[in-house]
Every structure is written in C-alpha cells, then in structure tokens.
Amino acid sequence: ARRLSNLASSGQTATALALLSSLWRERLPAAILLHSSNVLASGFEKTGQWQAVLQVLGCQASRQTAGAGGGAADVVSYGTAIHACGRGRCWELALGLLLGMHRSSIQRNTAALNAGIAAGTAAKGQWRAALQLVCAAAEMGLACDSVTATVALRACRGFGERSWKLALCLLTSLATTSVQLDTIAWNAALGVCERRQWPAALAVQSGMVMRGLTLSGVTFTVAMSACSHGGQWQQAQRLLFSLGSFGLEGNSANWNAAIAARAKDTQWSASLCMIG
Template identity: 30%
Template sequence: RASHWERALEVLGGASAQGLRPDLVSYCSAASACDKSRRWQLASGLLEGLCRCRLRANAVSFNTLISNFQKNERWPASIHALVSMSFSGVAPTLLSVNAAISSLGCARHWQLALSYLPATRWRKLSPDLVSFSAAMSACEQSAKWPHSLLLLCQVAQQALRPSQTLCDVLLSSCAKAAAWSEALELLLGRVGGVDVEPGAAALSSASE
C-alpha cells in the first residue's frame, strides 16, 4: 500500500533518533518500499545515504534493488543503484548489469544500454546471452536493427551460441523495420557466419 513507504521512513528515522545505526537491510527495505510506491527520488536518496554511512553492502542486496527498479521501469534509479555499488566497494555482477541494460532498453535509451554492456564498461565482466538479448531488445525498442546485427557478430566473437530467444529478438527487429533481406539472411543462418535457429515466434513475426 502507499502508506508503506511512510512507515518505512518513520522506522528508519526513529532508529537514527535513538542512536541506532540502520544496517544495509534497513536501507534496502526502505528504498524498496519507496520505489514500489513510486517515490523514486526518496529511493535514490536512501541509496545515497547508504553510501554516506559506509555500510558494508553486498551484491545480493543491490541486485534486488536494481531488479526491482527495472521491473518498475525506473531506469534512473537502476543506474544510480549500479553506480552506488562501485562506490560501496561492491563489484557489479552480470545480474545487476543486465537488469540495468533492460531498464534502459524499456526507456528507449539504446545508446546508453549498449554502453553498459559488460566488457565495454566493466573489463572484468564478460557478457552472456542475457546481456546481448537485453541489448538487442533495447535496439529493437528504438528501431536500431543494424546495431542488433552487430551485436550478433559480437556474440560469435565471445564464442557464444545464439539462443532461440536472441534470434527471435533480432528477427523481430529486422521485420519491424522492413529489413526483409537481412531477415531472410537470418532465417537462413547466414548472418555474420553465426549458426542461428529461429523459433516459431520469429518465423511468425517475419511472415507478417
């Protein structure tokens, strides 16, 4: 309910007033309550407070927050939480990065989404199929199908075998842009020398 965020902040403030130091769970719970009630500025402020208090954060807590922001299509909060991970001394994980990319894609910020691909911004992380699928979906949302084709080539460079979901997203992107020759090449498995297997959804999309 909408009142949950007020109660969460009341409990958090009361603990500080009594000389108690709120822990990581307290901050994350309060931020989650604010986010669910669409009080996104308050949620971001709590993340900043978490960093100021130098709490020993962990990846699981941040991943939960970022995934929650992503599900609520709040890309600024997702990115803020991702940046806060680094400031808190917690290394971003593939789960958190992929969720942030998905959040950016839903908001049609495809260029930002591509810039957050693992290995582009975080050299210690290697993108997986979920990373590429999220990035391709971001390109599809903004009708940037040529970039999706380039991403497919990167999949091959990473020695990954394209999943059916990945292929479906790419084919749908080409079909929506009326890029029929590219869609046909994809159906025949000849794009970038990558062996792909379109699923039923992709075939239906291409035939429309």
C-alpha cells in the first residue's frame, strides 16, 4: 500500500495502476485489495489526479459487477472519488457518484454528502445545487454535521446581494436542529455578511457569544472587516479593544482591519496613531 501511495504522489500513474492490477490477479484477501485500492485512490486525489481516481473506482465497480468480490468499492472509495471530482471542478460527475452509491447498494454517509456539497461550491454556478443537496439530506437518510453546515453556508456567497439573507436564514434554521454548529461554521456565516451587511455580521458575532462559542481571531478580523466595508470605524475599534476580554491578543490581521476601517472614514490621523 505504501508503494502504491508513493507512486501516486510521484505522478507515476500508469505504473501505480499496473501494480494494483497485478495485486488483484494474485487473489489476495478482499480486505487487503480494498485497502490497497483506496490508498492508491487517495494518493491520486491528493495530487489532483481525479481521472486516475475514477479509473480505480471503475475497476473496483467492474470487479463487483463480475462477482470477483475482492477490491470492490465501499463508501470510502466513493467518498474519495466525489472529493476528487470536486477538486477537479467536475460537479456533474461528483453528483452522479453520490447518487450512484445507492444503485450500487453502498450506504451513503455524511462524509460523502459533504464531499458532494463541497464539489458544488467549488464548481462555478453550482451554488444553488449544493444547497439543494443539503435540503435533500433528510430524504437520503443522512444527518448533517458542522462540516455540512460550514460548506453550505459558504455556498451562500454565490447568491450576490441576497447572500447574507440566505446565510442568516440557513444559520437560524440549522441552529434549531440537533446539528452542533462550531466556531468555523459561524465564522462561515460571518464571512458571507462581511462585504454586504455589517449589522448582520455583528449580529452573528453576538449570537456566538450568546451560545458560549469560542471566538477566534478570525471571528474578530472578519467582523472588523465588515465594519470597515460599512464605514463603521468606531465599531471596528470597539471590537479591536475587546479582544482581551475574550482571551485573545490582537494580531496583524486584526490591526490591519481596524486601521482600514479608520482610513476609509478619512480618519487618517487616528489611523497613524494606531500604527504608532
């Protein structure tokens, strides 16, 4: 398995596939063949070789169809292939694989769903389809998790002027479910509001505080950036000076956001004082 991974990472696609084929011909135990196939596919995925990942999956599917058994694809195999297609901006292929899992009698899981949603957010113009997958999760018998929420919230960016409203509606809806939204998910919603609606961004940050979530440096940077875009330098300064009460120290990103907010409001002298 290690040799297969090394061949994949070094770009020796043909050699790696030939080695895998030789392993299949040796009639090794099914578990070893499956592990070897998934390791190779993972190696291809990490190096952006989505076509090679599909080749491995195709060979696994062929063995399953032929009744060969060993090496047949499982949920990990499909998850890797879906993720690889997402990285390759092949949204249609990723969605086809996700739907095809059911036809192959392979139980879909949340990780596969998340990979499919991520593929939609990576593909230009497929934001709406990615969110539709989130809505269809219940019909697939899948439970959303914080990763699902994060990817879905980021997908809201594709809706232009309406993006922040959609993000807030989705965030509110998810907050009433059993999904445990973490700081990263809330930061994703904050990021959608950043350039379009500074009051909404501050409302998201306040919601994090009310729920006892840990605010990160990213939380404050994005919130201050939102204030900067809205010309609210006083709010940005307030956020900067409140870092200590949350156990955080101001970093360069925080200070740059605060300085930018003042500069945009023509508070040049104040900005220079902050630098000094």
